Amino acid sequence: MRVRFGILVFPGSNxxxxxxxxxxxxxxxxxxxxxxxxxxxxxxxxxLILPGGFSYGDYLRAGALARxxxxxxxxxxxxxxxxxxxxxCNGFQILTEAGLLPxxxxxxxxxxxxxxxxxxxxxxxxxxxxxxCREGQVLRIPVAHGEGNYFADPxxxxxxxxxxQVVLRYATAAGEVTPAANPNGSVGNIAAIxxxxxxxxxxxxxxxxxxxxxxxxxxxxxxxxxxxxxxTA
Amino acid sequence: xPFRAEVKVLLRPGVLDPQGAAVERALHALGYPGVREVxxxxxVELWLDAADEAQAREQVEExxxxxxxxxxxxxxxxxxxxxxxxxxxxxxxxxxxxxxxxAALAAPAAPGAAVTPPADRRxxxxxxxxxxx
Numbered sequence: 001m002r003v004r005f006g007i008l009v010f011p012g013s014n015x016x017x018x019x020x021x022x023x024x025x026x027x028x029x030x031x032x033x034x035x036x037x038x039x040x041x042x043x044x045x046x047x048l049i050l051p052g053g054f055s056y057g058d059y060l061r062a063g064a065l066a067r068x069x070x071x072x073x074x075x076x077x078x079x080x081x082x083x084x085x086x087x088x089c090n091g092f093q094i095l096t097e098a099g100l101l102p103x104x105x106x107x108x109x110x111x112x113x114x115x116x117x118x119x120x121x122x123x124x125x126x127x128x129x130x131x132x133c134r135e136g137q138v139l140r141i142p143v144a145h146g147e148g149n150y151f152a153d154p155x156x157x158x159x160x161x162x163x164x165q166v167v168l169r170y171a172t173a174a175g176e177v178t179p180a181a182n183p184n185g186s187v188g189n190i191a192a193i194x195x196x197x198x199x200x201x202x203x204x205x206x207x208x209x210x211x212x213x214x215x216x217x218x219x220x221x222x223x224x225x226x227x228x229x230x231x232t233a
Numbered sequence: 234x235p236f237r238a239e240v241k242v243l244l245r246p247g248v249l250d251p252q253g254a255a256v257e258r259a260l261h262a263l264g265y266p267g268v269r270e271v272x273x274x275x276x277v278e279l280w281l282d283a284a285d286e287a288q289a290r291e292q293v294e295e296x297x298x299x300x301x302x303x304x305x306x307x308x309x310x311x312x313x314x315x316x317x318x319x320x321x322x323x324x325x326x327x328x329x330x331x332x333x334x335x336a337a338l339a340a341p342a343a344p345g346a347a348v349t350p351p352a353d354r355r356x357x358x359x360x361x362x363x364x365x366x
Contacts, residue, residue, distance in 0.1 A: 061303055068300070097303065104305035106244075109251045151248060151306060185249065 003231045005031040006045035008075070008091075010066045015052035015088065015208060022208040023049075027224055036069040046231045047084040048075055050091025052144070052206055062105065062147045063093030072098050084128055084227050085200040089145055092193075092202030101193050101202045102160065103152035109185025113146040117216070118183055118205055120191050121171035124164040127194055128230035129201045132222045138175045139168070139219040141205040143183055143191075148204040150186035150193070157187060168192035168203060235318055236281055236289040240311040242302045243274035277301050280322065289313055 005023045009016045016033060024031040034040055034048075036055075055066035066072065072094065079085050079100055087095040095101045108114055119140055122133040133139070152160065160166050169189040172181045182189045184204070192203035207220030244250050250272050257271040279296075283289035293311050302309040 060301070064300065064303070096305075102305075104303050106248070106306050107251055109249060111251045111255055153305070185251070 001232050003029045003047060003228050004045045005029055005047050005049055006034045006040065007031060007049045007051060008036055008071050009033045009051075010036045010053065010055035010069065010071075010090075010094075012055045012057055013051050013053035013090070015090075015206060018206075018208040019049050019051045019088075022211045022220070022224060026211045027221070027228065029228060034071055034074075036066065036071040039070055040074055042074075042077060042081065045078070045083065047086065047227055048078050050075065050085070050087040050094050051208070052089030052091060055090055055094065058147070061093075061097065063090060063095075063097040066090075066094045067098035076100060079195070079197075079200050082197070082199055084231065086129065086223070086227065087200075087202040088206055088208065089143075089148070089204055092204055093147065095200060095202045100200050101195055102156050102165075103150055103193060105147050105204070106149050106151055107147050108145070108149050108183070113144070114148070114183045115144040116142060116183070118143050118191070119171050119173050119175070119181065120168040120205060121175045121177060122167070123169055124167045124194070126164070127167055127198055127201065127226075129194070129223050129226050130167055131226045131229060133226070136175055138171060138173060139210075139222065140173075140217040141207055141210045141220050142216075143205045145184070145204055148184040148186065150184075150190045150204070152187065160193065161188070163196065165194045165196065166190055166192075167194050167201060168205070234283060234285060234289070235316050236283060236286070236313055237316045238279050238281065238289070238293045238311050238313045240277040240279065240293065240297055240301050240309055241274060242277065242297075242307050242309045243272060244306055245308050248306050274307075280316070286313065286315065 007016050007019050020031045023029045059065055075085055093105050096104050117140055119138050122130055122135060122137045125133045125135050168191040169177050170182045170191050171177045177189045191205055192201060194201050207223040209215060210217040210220035212218055252273045253271040256273060257268055260268045281289060283292060290313055293313060297309040
Protein backbone atom coordinates (compact mmCIF):
# COMPACT_ATOMS: atom_id res chain seq x y z
CA MET A 1 0.00 0.00 0.00
CA ARG A 2 1.21 3.46 -0.85
CA VAL A 3 0.57 6.41 1.44
CA ARG A 4 -1.51 9.22 -0.03
CA PHE A 5 0.03 12.56 0.91
CA GLY A 6 -1.87 15.82 0.37
CA ILE A 7 0.33 18.90 0.17
CA LEU A 8 -1.37 22.20 0.87
CA VAL A 9 -0.51 25.12 -1.38
CA PHE A 10 -1.08 28.68 -0.18
CA PRO A 11 -0.29 31.88 -2.06
CA GLY A 12 3.38 32.22 -1.14
CA SER A 13 4.17 28.56 -0.39
CA ASN A 14 7.58 27.74 -1.82
CA UNK A 15 8.49 24.29 -0.49
CA UNK A 16 5.40 22.56 -1.89
CA UNK A 17 7.28 21.10 -4.85
CA UNK A 18 10.16 19.96 -2.68
CA UNK A 19 7.68 18.15 -0.45
CA UNK A 20 5.99 16.53 -3.44
CA UNK A 21 9.38 15.50 -4.81
CA UNK A 22 10.32 13.96 -1.47
CA UNK A 23 7.20 11.86 -1.03
CA UNK A 24 6.60 10.89 -4.64
CA UNK A 25 9.94 10.72 -6.42
CA UNK A 26 12.22 9.88 -3.52
CA UNK A 27 9.95 7.78 -1.32
CA UNK A 28 7.70 6.33 -4.02
CA UNK A 29 4.43 7.26 -2.38
CA UNK A 30 1.41 9.09 -3.78
CA UNK A 31 1.34 12.85 -3.50
CA UNK A 32 -0.90 15.61 -4.69
CA UNK A 33 -1.23 19.37 -4.26
CA UNK A 34 -4.28 20.89 -2.62
CA UNK A 35 -5.02 24.55 -3.34
CA UNK A 36 -5.86 26.24 -0.06
CA UNK A 37 -9.35 27.23 -1.24
CA UNK A 38 -10.31 23.63 -2.00
CA UNK A 39 -12.52 21.45 0.11
CA UNK A 40 -11.26 17.93 -0.25
CA UNK A 41 -13.23 14.77 0.49
CA UNK A 42 -12.20 13.66 3.96
CA UNK A 43 -11.00 10.22 2.87
CA UNK A 44 -8.75 11.29 0.06
CA UNK A 45 -5.47 11.42 2.02
CA UNK A 46 -3.67 9.53 4.73
CA UNK A 47 -1.45 12.45 5.66
CA LEU A 48 -1.31 16.17 5.03
CA ILE A 49 1.79 18.31 4.68
CA LEU A 50 1.77 22.06 5.26
CA PRO A 51 4.91 23.14 3.44
CA GLY A 52 7.32 25.99 4.03
CA GLY A 53 7.19 29.37 2.37
CA PHE A 54 5.73 32.78 3.04
CA SER A 55 2.00 32.31 2.85
CA TYR A 56 0.30 35.68 2.34
CA GLY A 57 3.71 37.32 2.48
CA ASP A 58 3.82 36.75 6.26
CA TYR A 59 1.41 39.70 6.54
CA LEU A 60 0.23 40.45 10.08
CA ARG A 61 2.16 37.46 11.48
CA ALA A 62 3.68 34.45 9.76
CA GLY A 63 0.88 31.93 9.20
CA ALA A 64 -1.85 34.17 10.63
CA LEU A 65 -3.78 34.72 7.40
CA ALA A 66 -3.25 31.24 5.96
CA ARG A 67 -4.98 29.67 8.90
CA UNK A 68 -8.21 31.46 7.84
CA UNK A 69 -8.41 29.47 4.57
CA UNK A 70 -10.88 26.61 3.97
CA UNK A 71 -8.11 24.05 3.60
CA UNK A 72 -6.91 24.65 7.14
CA UNK A 73 -10.36 23.76 8.47
CA UNK A 74 -9.81 20.53 6.60
CA UNK A 75 -6.51 20.11 8.41
CA UNK A 76 -8.32 20.34 11.74
CA UNK A 77 -10.80 17.68 10.59
CA UNK A 78 -7.98 15.40 9.48
CA UNK A 79 -6.26 15.89 12.80
CA UNK A 80 -9.47 15.05 14.67
CA UNK A 81 -9.81 11.87 12.65
CA UNK A 82 -6.35 10.78 13.69
CA UNK A 83 -4.64 11.21 10.32
CA UNK A 84 -1.08 12.52 10.29
CA UNK A 85 -0.34 16.20 9.77
CA UNK A 86 3.19 17.51 9.26
CA UNK A 87 3.90 21.24 9.16
CA UNK A 88 7.39 22.36 8.24
CA CYS A 89 8.60 25.92 8.70
CA ASN A 90 5.70 28.14 7.56
CA GLY A 91 3.53 25.05 7.97
CA PHE A 92 4.53 24.93 11.65
CA GLN A 93 3.67 28.63 11.98
CA ILE A 94 0.24 28.00 10.43
CA LEU A 95 -0.42 25.07 12.78
CA THR A 96 0.32 27.20 15.86
CA GLU A 97 -1.77 30.09 14.51
CA ALA A 98 -4.62 27.65 13.88
CA GLY A 99 -4.39 26.42 17.45
CA LEU A 100 -3.55 22.88 16.35
CA LEU A 101 -0.23 23.11 18.16
CA PRO A 102 0.52 25.02 21.35
CA UNK A 103 2.83 28.03 21.53
CA UNK A 104 3.85 30.48 18.84
CA UNK A 105 6.78 31.33 16.59
CA UNK A 106 8.12 34.81 16.58
CA UNK A 107 11.02 36.74 15.20
CA UNK A 108 14.47 35.17 15.52
CA UNK A 109 16.35 36.71 18.44
CA UNK A 110 19.15 37.65 16.03
CA UNK A 111 16.60 39.59 13.91
CA UNK A 112 18.21 37.84 10.94
CA UNK A 113 16.77 35.41 8.50
CA UNK A 114 18.70 32.28 9.31
CA UNK A 115 19.47 29.84 6.51
CA UNK A 116 21.79 26.93 7.12
CA UNK A 117 22.32 23.41 8.40
CA UNK A 118 21.23 22.54 11.91
CA UNK A 119 21.73 19.47 14.05
CA UNK A 120 18.66 18.17 15.77
CA UNK A 121 18.62 15.91 18.78
CA UNK A 122 15.74 13.42 18.75
CA UNK A 123 14.07 13.77 22.14
CA UNK A 124 11.13 11.50 21.55
CA UNK A 125 11.40 8.57 19.14
CA UNK A 126 8.02 7.17 20.20
CA UNK A 127 6.01 9.25 17.72
CA UNK A 128 4.61 8.47 14.25
CA UNK A 129 7.14 10.98 12.86
CA UNK A 130 10.32 9.74 14.54
CA UNK A 131 9.79 6.02 15.12
CA UNK A 132 12.76 5.14 12.90
CA CYS A 133 15.10 7.28 15.03
CA ARG A 134 16.82 6.47 18.30
CA GLU A 135 16.52 8.68 21.32
CA GLY A 136 19.43 11.10 21.28
CA GLN A 137 20.13 10.50 17.59
CA VAL A 138 21.35 13.63 15.82
CA LEU A 139 19.73 14.54 12.50
CA ARG A 140 21.31 17.00 10.10
CA ILE A 141 18.53 19.03 8.48
CA PRO A 142 18.58 22.64 7.22
CA VAL A 143 16.51 25.60 8.44
CA ALA A 144 15.58 28.78 6.55
CA HIS A 145 13.43 31.21 8.46
CA GLY A 146 13.15 34.66 10.01
CA GLU A 147 10.44 33.75 12.51
CA GLY A 148 11.30 30.43 14.05
CA ASN A 149 11.75 31.52 17.63
CA TYR A 150 9.46 29.11 19.47
CA PHE A 151 7.72 30.52 22.52
CA ALA A 152 5.28 29.08 25.01
CA ASP A 153 4.48 30.25 28.52
CA PRO A 154 6.26 28.36 31.33
CA UNK A 155 3.20 26.27 32.29
CA UNK A 156 2.59 25.15 28.71
CA UNK A 157 6.27 24.42 28.32
CA UNK A 158 6.37 22.28 31.44
CA UNK A 159 3.37 20.31 30.16
CA UNK A 160 5.00 19.81 26.75
CA UNK A 161 8.17 18.53 28.37
CA UNK A 162 6.30 16.26 30.73
CA UNK A 163 4.23 14.66 27.98
CA UNK A 164 7.14 14.18 25.59
CA GLN A 165 5.71 16.64 23.08
CA VAL A 166 9.12 18.22 22.51
CA VAL A 167 10.31 16.00 19.70
CA LEU A 168 13.43 17.70 18.34
CA ARG A 169 15.88 20.21 19.79
CA TYR A 170 18.64 22.22 18.15
CA ALA A 171 21.94 20.73 19.25
CA THR A 172 25.59 20.45 18.36
CA ALA A 173 26.79 17.75 15.97
CA ALA A 174 27.57 15.70 19.08
CA GLY A 175 24.00 16.08 20.32
CA GLU A 176 24.61 18.60 23.08
CA VAL A 177 21.78 21.08 23.53
CA THR A 178 23.63 24.39 23.90
CA PRO A 179 22.71 28.06 23.43
CA ALA A 180 25.24 28.32 20.60
CA ALA A 181 23.44 25.56 18.69
CA ASN A 182 20.16 27.48 18.87
CA PRO A 183 19.69 29.34 15.58
CA ASN A 184 16.72 31.50 16.57
CA GLY A 185 16.30 31.85 20.34
CA SER A 186 13.61 29.17 20.76
CA VAL A 187 12.85 28.34 24.39
CA GLY A 188 14.54 25.10 25.36
CA ASN A 189 16.15 24.92 21.89
CA ILE A 190 12.83 23.54 20.65
CA ALA A 191 12.77 22.73 16.94
CA ALA A 192 9.70 20.46 16.77
CA ILE A 193 6.51 20.08 18.78
CA UNK A 194 3.89 17.34 18.75
CA UNK A 195 0.23 17.81 19.66
CA UNK A 196 -1.12 16.01 22.69
CA UNK A 197 -2.76 13.29 20.66
CA UNK A 198 0.50 12.61 18.84
CA UNK A 199 -0.62 12.96 15.23
CA UNK A 200 0.29 16.58 14.40
CA UNK A 201 3.95 17.59 14.23
CA UNK A 202 5.32 21.07 13.56
CA UNK A 203 9.00 21.58 12.91
CA UNK A 204 10.98 24.61 11.76
CA UNK A 205 13.69 22.58 9.94
CA UNK A 206 13.00 21.36 6.41
CA UNK A 207 13.09 17.54 6.19
CA UNK A 208 12.06 17.75 2.51
CA UNK A 209 15.35 19.51 1.80
CA UNK A 210 17.35 16.61 3.21
CA UNK A 211 16.08 13.50 1.48
CA UNK A 212 18.96 12.63 -0.85
CA UNK A 213 22.73 12.56 -0.49
CA UNK A 214 22.93 15.03 -3.35
CA UNK A 215 21.26 17.61 -1.12
CA UNK A 216 23.90 17.20 1.59
CA UNK A 217 21.92 14.95 3.90
CA UNK A 218 19.25 12.29 3.72
CA UNK A 219 18.30 12.50 7.40
CA UNK A 220 14.96 14.16 6.58
CA UNK A 221 13.88 10.84 5.08
CA UNK A 222 13.59 9.42 8.58
CA UNK A 223 10.67 11.76 9.28
CA UNK A 224 8.78 10.76 6.11
CA UNK A 225 9.71 7.09 6.39
CA UNK A 226 8.50 7.00 9.99
CA UNK A 227 5.18 8.43 8.83
CA UNK A 228 4.95 5.87 6.05
CA UNK A 229 5.73 3.05 8.45
CA UNK A 230 3.08 4.25 10.87
CA UNK A 231 0.45 4.52 8.14
CA THR A 232 1.19 1.19 6.48
CA ALA A 233 1.86 -0.93 9.55
CA UNK B 234 -23.45 53.13 11.84
CA PRO B 235 -19.86 53.64 10.73
CA PHE B 236 -17.08 53.39 13.30
CA ARG B 237 -13.34 53.71 13.28
CA ALA B 238 -11.26 51.50 15.53
CA GLU B 239 -7.59 51.67 16.31
CA VAL B 240 -6.26 48.38 17.59
CA LYS B 241 -2.88 48.50 19.28
CA VAL B 242 -0.98 45.19 19.42
CA LEU B 243 2.04 44.86 21.71
CA LEU B 244 4.16 41.92 22.80
CA ARG B 245 3.29 40.65 26.24
CA PRO B 246 5.63 41.64 29.03
CA GLY B 247 8.23 38.91 29.39
CA VAL B 248 8.28 38.12 25.67
CA LEU B 249 11.65 39.15 24.34
CA ASP B 250 11.37 41.87 21.69
CA PRO B 251 14.54 41.66 19.59
CA GLN B 252 13.25 44.37 17.28
CA GLY B 253 12.72 46.74 20.20
CA ALA B 254 16.20 45.94 21.49
CA ALA B 255 17.73 46.81 18.10
CA VAL B 256 15.81 50.10 17.96
CA GLU B 257 16.95 50.87 21.50
CA ARG B 258 20.60 50.38 20.50
CA ALA B 259 20.08 52.61 17.48
CA LEU B 260 18.56 55.35 19.65
CA HIS B 261 21.54 55.14 21.99
CA ALA B 262 23.81 55.48 18.96
CA LEU B 263 21.88 58.59 17.90
CA GLY B 264 22.65 60.21 21.23
CA TYR B 265 19.71 59.30 23.47
CA PRO B 266 21.42 57.44 26.31
CA GLY B 267 18.37 57.98 28.50
CA VAL B 268 16.28 55.46 26.51
CA ARG B 269 15.79 52.54 28.86
CA GLU B 270 13.56 50.22 26.90
CA VAL B 271 11.88 50.06 23.50
CA UNK B 272 9.04 47.74 22.57
CA UNK B 273 7.82 47.67 18.99
CA UNK B 274 4.21 46.78 18.29
CA UNK B 275 1.72 47.53 15.57
CA UNK B 276 -1.40 49.55 15.09
CA VAL B 277 -4.29 48.28 13.01
CA GLU B 278 -6.68 50.96 11.91
CA LEU B 279 -10.04 49.75 10.71
CA TRP B 280 -13.42 51.07 9.73
CA LEU B 281 -16.53 49.02 10.23
CA ASP B 282 -20.29 49.22 10.14
CA ALA B 283 -22.27 47.98 13.10
CA ALA B 284 -25.77 48.44 14.50
CA ASP B 285 -24.50 50.38 17.50
CA GLU B 286 -21.38 51.03 19.51
CA ALA B 287 -21.82 47.97 21.73
CA GLN B 288 -21.91 45.70 18.71
CA ALA B 289 -18.93 47.43 17.13
CA ARG B 290 -16.97 47.03 20.38
CA GLU B 291 -17.86 43.36 20.64
CA GLN B 292 -16.78 42.75 17.05
CA VAL B 293 -13.45 44.55 17.36
CA GLU B 294 -12.73 42.69 20.60
CA GLU B 295 -13.42 39.42 18.81
CA UNK B 296 -11.27 40.38 15.80
CA UNK B 297 -8.41 41.17 18.13
CA UNK B 298 -8.74 37.83 19.87
CA UNK B 299 -9.22 35.72 16.76
CA UNK B 300 -6.80 37.31 14.31
CA UNK B 301 -5.20 40.68 14.96
CA UNK B 302 -3.20 39.56 17.99
CA UNK B 303 -1.73 36.16 18.82
CA UNK B 304 -2.66 35.66 22.47
CA UNK B 305 0.42 33.54 23.11
CA UNK B 306 2.77 36.41 22.34
CA UNK B 307 0.73 39.57 22.23
CA UNK B 308 -1.99 41.57 23.88
CA UNK B 309 -4.12 44.27 22.38
CA UNK B 310 -6.11 47.32 23.33
CA UNK B 311 -8.33 49.41 21.11
CA UNK B 312 -10.19 52.66 20.85
CA UNK B 313 -13.43 53.00 18.98
CA UNK B 314 -15.34 56.06 17.84
CA UNK B 315 -18.28 56.69 15.56
CA UNK B 316 -17.37 58.52 12.39
CA UNK B 317 -19.32 60.43 9.79
CA UNK B 318 -19.67 58.42 6.58
CA UNK B 319 -17.47 60.99 4.84
CA UNK B 320 -14.61 60.16 7.21
CA UNK B 321 -14.26 56.59 5.98
CA UNK B 322 -11.43 56.11 3.49
CA UNK B 323 -12.06 55.95 -0.23
CA UNK B 324 -12.18 52.48 -1.80
CA UNK B 325 -8.77 50.91 -1.78
CA UNK B 326 -6.69 51.56 -4.88
CA UNK B 327 -5.69 48.54 -6.91
CA UNK B 328 -2.01 47.58 -6.61
CA UNK B 329 0.12 49.73 -8.86
CA UNK B 330 -2.11 52.79 -8.63
CA UNK B 331 -0.22 55.08 -6.29
CA UNK B 332 -2.13 58.14 -7.46
CA UNK B 333 -5.44 56.73 -6.29
CA UNK B 334 -3.90 55.72 -2.99
CA UNK B 335 -2.54 59.14 -2.21
CA ALA B 336 -5.87 60.66 -3.19
CA ALA B 337 -7.53 58.38 -0.65
CA LEU B 338 -5.18 59.66 2.02
CA ALA B 339 -5.45 63.31 1.11
CA ALA B 340 -8.97 64.07 0.02
CA PRO B 341 -12.01 63.60 2.21
CA ALA B 342 -14.77 61.76 0.40
CA ALA B 343 -17.65 63.78 -0.98
CA PRO B 344 -20.47 64.45 1.48
CA GLY B 345 -22.94 61.62 1.46
CA ALA B 346 -20.44 59.23 -0.13
CA ALA B 347 -21.21 55.58 0.42
CA VAL B 348 -19.52 53.88 3.33
CA THR B 349 -16.61 51.81 2.12
CA PRO B 350 -17.32 48.10 2.21
CA PRO B 351 -14.66 46.05 3.92
CA ALA B 352 -11.93 45.52 1.38
CA ASP B 353 -11.15 41.94 0.56
CA ARG B 354 -8.01 41.09 2.49
CA ARG B 355 -6.99 38.35 0.16
CA UNK B 356 -4.39 38.99 -2.51
CA UNK B 357 -5.39 38.77 -6.11
CA UNK B 358 -3.93 35.40 -6.99
CA UNK B 359 -6.74 33.43 -5.45
CA UNK B 360 -7.71 31.74 -8.67
CA UNK B 361 -4.24 30.55 -9.54
CA UNK B 362 -4.29 26.85 -10.23
CA UNK B 363 -2.07 24.72 -8.09
CA UNK B 364 -0.65 22.62 -10.87
CA UNK B 365 1.24 19.41 -10.32
CA UNK B 366 4.36 18.67 -12.31
